[in-house]
Amino acid sequence: MTAFDELMAFQRDTSALGQIAGRLGWDQETVMPRGAAPQRAEEMAAIEAVLHARRADPRVAEWLDQAAPQDEVGKAQLREIRRAYDRAVKVPADLATAIARITSAAQGTWAQARADEDVSAFLPVLEEVVSLKRQEGEALAQGGDVYDAMVEDYEPYTTGAQIAAIFDEMRPRLVALRAAVLDRPEPAALSGSFDELIQMQLAQKLAITFGYDLNNGRVDKAVHPFSSGSGLDVRITTRTSETDPFNCFYSTIHEVGHAAYEQGIDRDYLLTPLGRGVSMGVHESQSRIYENQLGRSRAFTGWLFDQMKVAFGDFGIADADAFYATVNRVHNGYIRTEADEVQYNLHIMLRFDLERALMAGDLQVNELEAAWNDRFKADFGYAVDKPSNGCLQDVHWSVGLFGYFPTYSLGNVYAGCLYQALRAAVPGLDDQLADGDTSGATAWLREHVQQHGGLYAPREIIRRASGIEPGPEPLLGYLEQKFSAIYGL
Template sequence: MSAYQDLLAFQRETEALQQVSGRLGWDQETVMPRGAAAQRGEEMAAMEGVLHARRTDPRVGDWLAGIDDAALDTVAAAQMRHIRRAHDRATRVPARLSAELARVTSLAQGAWAEARAADDFQRFAPILAEVIRLRQEEGAALAEGTDYTPYDAMIQDYEPGASAAFLENLFGALRPRLVSLREKLLGAPTPKGLSGTFDVAQQLALSETIAKAFGYDLARGRIDRAVHPFSSGSGQDVRITTRTDAENPFDCVYSTIHEVGHACYEQNIHSDFLLTPLGAGVSMGVHESQSRIYENQIGRSRAFCEYLYRQMRDRFGDIGVDSADAFYAAVNTVHRDYIRTEADEVQYNLHVLIRFDLERQLISGDLPVADLEQAWNERFEADFGYPVNKPSNGCLQDVHWSVGLFGYFPTYTLGNVYAGSLHEALLRDVPQLDEQLMRGDTSGATGWLRENVQQHGGLYEPRELITLACGKAPSEAPLLDYLEAKFGAIYGV
């Protein structure tokens, strides 16, 4: 087992360096001075160069060759599965390309933020084209000699084992019932919303209370503000960001709950897996299942809204609705909007499908970057029935493409599918769930998720993990049944 022990010791240092690199990204999104962008790009490129050298170190291949797989237990075999997969992918990508991607995406992130603030897509288009060119080169290198397309190869970074064809079939099964439900709901009277101005300091105080209620350990984390909320880190340092709007406190509350779902997944992974390949969420689809079930099936449930309504009244006084039932309806209003992260549960996945289709065309070269804004606007109007009014509400709203995350967007909808299946199993196994949530006690739900999903980290493959947790393979049916029952009752349709 000497080769195994030597490899894990080497990998532990690599994992630690990856955490340091991630902290640079967190800093860039939260407190880095604006004038530091160019230097940060060089720093990120230098870190990626070090990491790439470690991932492709010839000793890794030698160690892997010297390990007898038949002698490994379940945990060791899973460690080797992850290391072999990462090593194979890393050795396919030239060090030059890896470092250049890190440098350009760091610069592109700043360019995206400036273009978004100015509502000017053309300011972002040139560097986006460069990001896409580099990712196309990387995708081709990863796909060479396999059955994958370059886009399929990119998906493996976020959801191992998935493919564009698989996702297209899944999304095709979702779309008809989602569109039908959306049309029924938008044709019904809209519930009354909140009114008033909501003090930002109180919103942040509430977000901390809610984060703790969902089990987020602030001794190993922190909450900051950013343009685009995110979670960063794993193990003993897991940080989240949220955002505030004095006119819309739900943005802060539910951005926080969503990111806490991601963060709790990372904090709750078994401590034996710290700084190993098993010490992080197994895929972005599974990760998103945690953030979405925290945010939606738990956080937007009638029972939890009973608790949240009391919290809101205590902090803000008159909020424009006078009962927990009215508050629940306001939380779950289906409305016209442009922003994916603010979309209701019914329409959210329709936003994702736009991105899935467009990014495949960008990577294949069928859609030039110069035509992206027009293609987005035409697709959005066709799907949602009204035009995009400005780029920050259209193709500039998400940070993902600026940092090269092609193949990431479909995992959001896959995560919703996983969340639907997990929720069905949760209701089966925790019959007192609603009584607990009405008191603001999420421990029944979060404890079940910790036990059945989160503690395992990367021990199982994504669909295997969800199947073990649910007792059956995940499918789109539980999510669709849940949406139709919930919103049908709220809207009386």
């Protein structure tokens, strides 16, 4: 075997162990007994210790020095292995293990505190998470910006300052559009009761409609919807509310976007660094374009309206046009995952600024709730009513995902670029969506984005697919055009 062959064989075993760790995380959020949390924390810490040792194994450096890739794919494999190795050797093994242990335990503490509306019960463990993540960021940054080092885990080759510049460009137009829309009469909201078992049945149908392969996946319920895994085992979760079936349906479509990306990657990349999504921003571009540009379009909502009438009977919405307005209703609300397209990115900007301040030490954990509430009131014009609608609503900080939040809005920006190209490439798109046929859109996304996995850097894959330099203009233009039409602006 050549050095390259030995390195790739070693990497496949490391990737397989990483998939096992991911499966433990999926189990923890879906079916694990609540009382198993302390043991699961030790299990996660143990497997992280093994993974860290492999990622930082000195043999990796030797193989990297000796490996001679023969093609573009081989060069990309080495690029990603080297990037991961350079990061792994900077983080002490005991710190990586401690982070795995505390974040596993913190997830259960967060879930209980959220259920109890008790921020004080969560703050001590969050303090530990933040402290350990700062140490990790400092080790990775080596004198540079701590938050930049954390963003690198989720959106390689991007800095906090670059993200802030994009957000500064987006904010004025989003705020102006929101003000104009909220000044108009609000479309009717759904009312009544929607059987949760029927919701899950229709959610499964939606998953299949958007191309999710259930031979290599499954749909379960969790407190916070997510997608897990890659390659041949890609699982999603959703959630139900008796009074809000849209929460279930659009969470499902969103997570299918993530899962379709992982299922669509070239199988030759299985269990290699290229065999997963290249970044969370590109990942979000898939989930957001599935959920919003496709799933909330006038064409597709017409089909969904008919499906809901079959499933639930008359549910109080007069026709497909009224249903389209209801699906895209802009309204006050606290929850990021339930936010409309106009306001969603404003929720992300709030979190981005707060977590950046936490990592810089400019904001202390015991100040977080007040800072969140003050910022929310300033941005949205009304007060947070309870912690589960405020700083306890998201799981991310409990599991140490600092630097993750801004990738949601980067995903929206990327989706705007992709959708502009998609519409030009698939001229019959609306007719297809009106028949509940997403294959034209999903096939284009698979060909131009998904199959490549980690072959290209994040911005490069968007540039290749869309033909333009990634930026917020296509997204902002799409939002202004769509909501001006709905609200008669």
